[in-house]
Amino acid sequence: MSLASNSDQMKIYEIDNILIDLQLREIAYETSIHRPSPEAFSTLIYLIENRERVINIDEFRHSLWHDETISEFEILRNLMKARQAVLDSTTKKLIIYNAEEKGYQFVGEILEIEFQ
Numbered sequence: 001m002s003l004a005s006n007s008d009q010m011k012i013y014e015i016d017n018i019l020i021d022l023q024l025r026e027i028a029y030e031t032s033i034h035r036p037s038p039e040a041f042s043t044l045i046y047l048i049e050n051r052e053r054v055i056n057i058d059e060f061r062h063s064l065w066h067d068e069t070i071s072e073f074e075i076l077r078n079l080m081k082a083r084q085a086v087l088d089s090t091t092k093k094l095i096i097y098n099a100e101e102k103g104y105q106f107v108g109e110i111l112e113i114e115f116q
Contacts, residue, residue: 020044041082046063
């Protein structure tokens with residue numbers, strides 16, 4: 001599994017004082033640095049970069065795992081870990097929306113910071 005990246009350009013996403021560094025593949029909040037699994041990080045970034053629409057399980061499987069044999073359970077587990085990585089909780093705030101029977105969509109407010 002891999003997402004294309006441009007090594008000449010650095011990008012950071014900011015969500016509610018949470019910084020997501022694409023080059024370092026880490027998430028920083030308060031005084032902590034969190035390094036989610038590569039699968040969870042890629043899932044989160046895929047949701048962010050496609051936030052204008054709902055992503056279904058089959059699209060995750062095709063786009064992130066290139067149709068490898070991966071169970072729906074594993075995909076859902078990575079979605080859960082992506083949520084945890086940005087402190088998302090259905091009781092506190094909603095950043096990754098579960099569109100019942102359709103898929104998932106990133107709905108949080110985000111600031112993109114790009115520099116070279």
